[in-house]
Amino acid sequence: MLRVYGHPLASFYWKVLIALYERAVPFEFLMVDGEHPENAQAIARLSPTGQFPVLVEADRVVVESAAIIEYLDLNHGTAAPMVPADRNTAIEARQMDGIFDDYVSAPLTRMVLNAIRPPDKRDPHADGEAQALLDKSYAWLDRWMTGRTWAANDEFGIADCSAGPALYYAHWGYPIPEKHAALRGYRARLLARPSIARAIDEAGPWLQYFPLKDRGTPD
Numbered sequence: 001m002l003r004v005y006g007h008p009l010a011s012f013y014w015k016v017l018i019a020l021y022e023r024a025v026p027f028e029f030l031m032v033d034g035e036h037p038e039n040a041q042a043i044a045r046l047s048p049t050g051q052f053p054v055l056v057e058a059d060r061v062v063v064e065s066a067a068i069i070e071y072l073d074l075n076h077g078t079a080a081p082m083v084p085a086d087r088n089t090a091i092e093a094r095q096m097d098g099i100f101d102d103y104v105s106a107p108l109t110r111m112v113l114n115a116i117r118p119p120d121k122r123d124p125h126a127d128g129e130a131q132a133l134l135d136k137s138y139a140w141l142d143r144w145m146t147g148r149t150w151a152a153n154d155e156f157g158i159a160d161c162s163a164g165p166a167l168y169y170a171h172w173g174y175p176i177p178e179k180h181a182a183l184r185g186y187r188a189r190l191l192a193r194p195s196i197a198r199a200i201d202e203a204g205p206w207l208q209y210f211p212l213k214d215r216g217t218p219d
């Protein structure tokens with residue numbers, strides 16, 4: 001049985017979880033938290049910096065959410081692959097996956113890490129710099145999503161697996177302006193997608209621990 005290390009609150013775990021649900025792949029979930037030190041020890045050994053998700057199947061270990069999703073495409077499930085098989089078509093899927101990871105999730109993570117520091121250790125520039133990046137990303141993504149249903153190639157795929165958690169948390173921590181109607185509409189479509197709605201639902205008990213929860217609303 002496929003095993004996946006993660007945490008229900010973690011956006012990069014959601015990214016893989018969404019692909020697992022989209023492709024109806026059974027797996028064993030291994031929680032990485034203080035109550036499961038054996039799992040934290042395992043990923044400290046398996047991933048470069050102890051980050052998750054990590055997939056283990058027999059003696060195969062796959063780290064990095066995008067690589068895990070490509071592994072699932074090739075080895076598990078029968079639904080359409082999250083990364084299109086045609087290499088030229090796959091370029092747009094990988095491009096948009098990277099954009100959500102690097103220009104939405106990354107600045108949001110910077111704000112989260114700043115918020116969980118002791119107050120006297122917070123970086124006074126971090127939030128402003130992260131928000132300036134998000135302003136640019138939101139504006140670019142709003143233009144990109146105008147006239148599109150999904151982020152790449154007119155079909156649900158890896159970029160939407162990345163966008164779901166990225167936009168869910170980013171909008172909650174730093175709301176997308178109302179003028180960006182195409183991006184807000186895309187976020188609403190993502191949240192209504194059964195695989196993503198299920199990931200959010202399962203994270204329910206932990207969502208109260210989102211460090212930016214008082215800066216906006218998740219809806």
Ligand SMILES: N[C@@H](CCC(=O)N[C@@H](CS)C(=O)NCC(=O)O)C(=O)O
Binds near residue numbers: 010011012052
């Ligand atoms: N580039 C990695 C990012 C993984 C990542 O940032 N994981 C976070 C959870 S969403 C994590 O492990 N945080 C705990 C830590 O850094 O110790 C991927 O795509 O899988």
